[in-house]
Amino acid sequence: MSGEGLTIRDLRVTFDGFTAVDGVDLDIHPGDLRFLIGPNGAGKTTLVDAVTGLVKAGGSARFGDRELLGRSVQSIARMGIGRTFQTATVFEELTVLQNLDIAAGAGRGPWTMLRRRKGVPEPVEQALETIGLSALRDRPAGVLAHGQKQWLEIGMLLVQDVRLLLLDEPVAGMSHDERQATGELLQRISKERTVVVIEHDMDFMRSFARSVSVLHAGRMLSQGTVHEVQADAKVQEVYLGRASEPEVASSAPVASTQEA
Numbered sequence: 333m334s335g336e337g338l339t340i341r342d343l344r345v346t347f348d349g350f351t352a353v354d355g356v357d358l359d360i361h362p363g364d365l366r367f368l369i370g371p372n373g374a375g376k377t378t379l380v381d382a383v384t385g386l387v388k389a390g391g392s393a394r395f396g397d398r399e400l401l402g403r404s405v406q407s408i409a410r411m412g413i414g415r416t417f418q419t420a421t422v423f424e425e426l427t428v429l430q431n432l433d434i435a436a437g438a439g440r441g442p443w444t445m446l447r448r449r450k451g452v453p454e455p456v457e458q459a460l461e462t463i464g465l466s467a468l469r470d471r472p473a474g475v476l477a478h479g480q481k482q483w484l485e486i487g488m489l490l491v492q493d494v495r496l497l498l499l500d501e502p503v504a505g506m507s508h509d510e511r512q513a514t515g516e517l518l519q520r521i522s523k524e525r526t527v528v529v530i531e532h533d534m535d536f537m538r539s540f541a542r543s544v545s546v547l548h549a550g551r552m553l554s555q556g557t558v559h560e561v562q563a564d565a566k567v568q569e570v571y572l573g574r575a576s577e578p579e580v581a582s583s584a585p586v587a588s589t590q591e592a
């Protein structure tokens with residue numbers, strides 16, 4: 333796929349003397365479906381915060397040939413970079429369609445837009461279909477299942493024509509079927525866009541990652557295919573060495589199961 337990639341060099345984020353991201357290099361090519369994994373506190377969310385302008389960072393993060401560091405959150409969003417957070421942020425009282433409509437017209441006043449809207453704009457129709465919520469378009473977002481809210485939030489990025497999607501634990505709390513549907517959704521989306529997924533669910537990672545980067549204590553520990561990362565002794569040590577911690581224990585099989 334042509335388009336813009338994300339190139340990070342020597343990224344550093346410090347909070348009151350504590351270094352959360354410690355000189356990270358990362359290359360994400362257009363059309364990648366990259367999983368960013370690592371134990372709790374590794375710096376995954378902070379890295380995404382830095383790329384999206386939420387925290388100050390040193391080093392460089394370029395989208396195509398444009399530097400992101402030093403720009404405002406809004407300016408970075410206008411460049412086609414969008415993210416989701418661990419908790420879905422949709423307007424619960426508004427319908428699925430209204431949520432997408434507002435996202436599509438971000439910057440136009442929502443009420444003006446809702447009053448004047450006749451018919452459904454093509455990008456909104458397409459997003460509804462992509463996220464599988466066409467039949468629920470007139471339902472209030474608040475009644476959607478947990479997984480469906482996450483898909484709606486992804487749809488809200490699609491209608492803004494986001495080129496690089498950064499998703500923070502999109503399948504947390506989802507059922508097995510919802511995870512499967514989400515993985516397939518991300519594969520569809522990454523045919524035309526670039527997707528980065530922060531994830532703790534190793535089964536999900538094995539099934540859907542095109543490439544993987546492993547962060548540990550603010551540094552890049554390992555990168556490659558699922559197979560390469562699983563076979564990396566450093567990765568095995570980081571995960572297996574912490575297998576007694578409940579959340580990481582669920583991640584431990586990264587080092588011990590067969591190739592995805």
Ligand SMILES: Nc1ncnc2c1ncn2[C@@H]1O[C@H](COP(=O)(O)OP(=O)(O)OP(=O)(O)O)[C@@H](O)[C@H]1O
Binds near residue numbers: 347352370374378379
């Ligand atoms: N605003 C902040 N102020 C101080 N320390 C912070 C701040 N945000 C994050 N940290 C610290 O930076 C480190 C990295 O946190 P981060 O949330 O990026 O990790 P993570 O890899 O996303 O972890 P998790 O998988 O648990 O979400 C942690 O030690 C965290 O406590």
